[in-house]
Amino acid sequence: MNYRRTVEQLEQNAALSWPVELADEDAGAAVITELLKTQDEFISILNFPVRTVEEFLNILPSATMRPNLFLKHLVVLSDFSGENIKRTITNLRKYIPSGELQYEWDGQVRAYCFQSLFNANSGNIKKKIGIEGSTLFQNYELNEYIKELIVLLLVGSNALDEETSAWFAKCEICNYLGSKSKLEEYVKQRYIWVSTISKGTTSNSLGHAAQDFVAEFLEENISLDGVRVRKDGSLPGVTHYDPASGKETNFDLVVSRNNNYVGIEVSFQVTTNSVIQRKSREASASYTQVQQAGHKLAYVVDGAGNFERHQAIRLICENSDCSVAFTPSELMRLAEFITEFLG
Structure with a gap:
């Protein structure tokens, strides 16, 4: 199976907004979870x-x-x-x-x-x-x-x-x-994820929660013996940030078995920022080193903010062995890719 995707294919399968399950991963996001659950009721009152x-x-x-x-x-x-x-x-x-x-x-x-x-x-x-x-x-x-x-x-x-x-x-x-169509449009444009209130208090914690969620999903859905899933791990021989120093590059997640490694970068941004731009700039050099070292590189990319940066996502898709969105079926696709490589 070809696990590489175009940016259009990736967006078609994307969640775009934070799943409630992900918000539940972090206690500090409980307020956001409550707002998500009651948004329709809130709009009905305003109507x-x-x-x-x-x-x-x-x-x-x-x-x-x-x-x-x-x-x-x-x-x-x-x-x-x-x-x-x-x-x-x-x-x-x-x-x-x-x-x-x-x-x-x-x-x-x-x-x-x-x-x-x-x-x-x-x-x-x-x-x-x-x-x-x-x-x-x-x-x-x-x-x-x-x-x-x-x-x-x-x-x-x-x-x-x-x-x-x-x-x-x-x-x-x-x-x-009292104007349903105007109200719904206004709320969609201005609601939780464009607010600096929620962004400032939850973006970091939910970012870490996204990595934790993917790590736990892979641990539960890769059935091979001896598989290790690490956060902020490195791949042997991959030093593209500073090759002269020999210091290995950190990836959000590293899955390994029998000296075979898969590096995974996770990005879920519902409001656009520079993180995905940085990851895309590093993608080509990183992918070259990963290939030369005999490893694999995968990306989990989702969120409406990320897909506003189409060129950045395109570079990531072109410089990866597997790219998936943040849904159960997409993460299962990632688990299958890793199982094939490490099996």
């Missing part, structure tokens, strides 16, 4: 046609979603970090001096009066709203702190005051409420 923010707040008690979880969805969708929430509370009298936020919605000027956030302590606000860590999984009531933050995240960018509008620039979801 209610309302004319004022007060009307919207009135429908929330009838929703089955926890108020703090709904707020967390808004925080992520608006890319409004916990630090931004603290700064908002500290400077709220600067942004809303009178306590009344004037904003435009559906062509009309409206107003909302704030009370609780004016007297809130930015240092302990997280205890009041329950959107971080384990508190997200607790049942919070729709208290005034949560209500007023929901208002800011819904209509902040529509504030008549320019400075206030600029601070809440991404808080514009009110412009899409």
Whole structure:
């Protein structure tokens, strides 16, 4: 079987978004898992046609979603970090001096009066709203702190005051409420994986989780005796980073048996970054050395962000013995390739 792929074949078989199973691999990703599971319910709440923010707040008690979880969805969708929430509370009298936020919605000027956030302590606000860590999984009531933050995240960018509008620039979801097609398009463009909030807290841990997941999958699905799967391993004789030093190159995973080796690089990026570019630049030199040493080189590549770099993925596909995406059937294909070579 030919295990090499074109970039088009690879993308056709790709998952593109983080599987929930992968998020479950890391405890720090539990929040992301919860958001993934409840995204459709979140969108359904936003689909209610309302004319004022007060009307919207009135429908929330009838929703089955926890108020703090709904707020967390808004925080992520608006890319409004916990630090931004603290700064908002500290400077709220600067942004809303009178306590009344004037904003435009559906062509009309409206107003909302704030009370609780004016007297809130930015240092302990997280205890009041329950959107971080384990508190997200607790049942919070729709208290005034949560209500007023929901208002800011819904209509902040529509504030008549320019400075206030600029601070809440991404808080514009009110412009899409009740419009299913526009709302779904907006959420797809702006949801979890483009948010620096989730990206900053989970990209590293989920990156390691991806490697762990592949390693465990191979251990369970390669039936040969004496197979060893190592993270951050090296291949004898492969020193392409610095041939003069003789220091062997590290690969994300190395599978070996009876002095035969397969190096594996794993990359799952849902937002585009430079990692896949670096891997593609190294691919040709790495593949040449691996071939000369009698070993094999494979790649596990997935994520919408990676496939935005088509040329980089193409170079990787051309300089590998096996390239697969991050799905069970694709990883089984990798296991079969390794079994054939090491058997």
